[in-house]
Amino acid sequence: MIKQAIIPLAGLGTRLLPLTSVFPKELLPINGKPGIEYILDECIEAGVNEIIFIISKKKEIIKKYFNNDNFYKSIIKKKSDPRIIKEYKKILFFKKKIKFVYQNKPLGTGDALLKTKKFIKNNYFLMLLPDDLIMKKNCSKDMIKIHKKYKCSVMASMKVKKNNVDRWGIYSITKNLDKLNFKIADVTEKPNTKDAPSNNAVIGRYILSKKIFNYLKNQKKGKGGEIHITDSIKQMILDENLFIGHKFKGKYLDCGSMHGYINSALEISKL
Ligand code: G1P
Numbered sequence: 504m505i506k507q508a509i510i511p512l513a514g515l516g517t518r519l520l521p522l523t524s525v526f527p528k529e530l531l532p533i534n535g536k537p538g539i540e541y542i543l544d545e546c547i548e549a550g551v552n553e554i555i556f557i558i559s560k561k562k563e564i565i566k567k568y569f570n571n572d573n574f575y576k577s578i579i580k581k582k583s584d585p586r587i588i589k590e591y592k593k594i595l596f597f598k599k600k601i602k603f604v605y606q607n608k609p610l611g612t613g614d615a616l617l618k619t620k621k622f623i624k625n626n627y628f629l630m631l632l633p634d635d636l637i638m639k640k641n642c643s644k645d646m647i648k649i650h651k652k653y654k655c656s657v658m659a660s661m662k663v664k665k666n667n668v669d670r671w672g673i674y675s676i677t678k679n680l681d682k683l684n685f686k687i688a689d690v691t692e693k694p695n696t697k698d699a700p701s702n703n704a705v706i707g708r709y710i711l712s713k714k715i716f717n718y719l720k721n722q723k724k725g726k727g728g729e730i731h732i733t734d735s736i737k738q739m740i741l742d743e744n745l746f747i748g749h750k751f752k753g754k755y756l757d758c759g760s761m762h763g764y765i766n767s768a769l770e771i772s773k774l
Pocket of ligand 1: 632634635670671672673692704705706707731732733
């Protein structure tokens with residue numbers, strides 16, 4: 504049962520400067536809607552009923568965005584605009600499902616995930632990286648189906664350009680299970696082009712077992728001095744935990760870089 508989703512939001516967003524110098528990237532509008540709401544919609548549609556946001560003190564405005572009831576109530580009282588009422592209802596719906604935890608030092612996704620340990624209720628949970636939008640097909644929902652069938656961890660996968668592998672976690676595959684799913688033999692965080700075992704990249708959707716916390720708590724810093732979930736996943740695979748890579752069918756949009764962010768709005772406006 505996958506009922507909880509984790510969304511790390513404490514990153515600094517330097518690739519989107521100057522837009523992110525005072526404003527969190529996850530609230531930047533993409534075709535008239537904050538990027539984070541696309542991620543929330545995906546979670547809810549996939550059947551998740553609790554979402555854990557990992558934020559930092561610097562990004563408390565994200566909390567305010569979902570807790571601004573007094574502001575909405577006063578506006579609605581003065582002017583009962585159906586559009587505003589509808590938007591407020593949507594925010595209220597999300598608010599009831601979101602819990603906030605803090606990661607005040609940007610020490611990596613692995614460190615962020617570790618902060619949620621005591622809130623995880625079931626054996627498996629979903630994690631989504633908000634820079635990665637997947638449109639047209641609900642990737643989380645499809646991954647949950649695979650998890651139900653194989654009772655194991657699942658990660659989203661996409662082929663990337665061979666000269667760009669050092670931007671991603673890269674898989675090697677042992678066995679194809681079917682057209683879209685494969686058994687992962689190994690995964691390496693941001694390998695050099697010459698060392699990369701393939702150009703199959705990890706995209707920011709993970710179904711993880713809570714066993715990962717045992718690995719994360721001892722995880723040493725990796726690439727760039729950060730604690731990467733990929734390094735703990737690598738260790739879990741070595742210890743014979745099954746991880747399946749899922750080649751998702753939706754359209755991938757990278758909204759963590761300036762070029763990708765601008766392109767995301769264009770692409771979504773065409774959907
Ligand atoms: C993170 C992961 C990486 C993965 C990527 C997907 O990297 O560490 O393995 O391929 O997300 O977007 P980041 O984007 O935080 O550098």
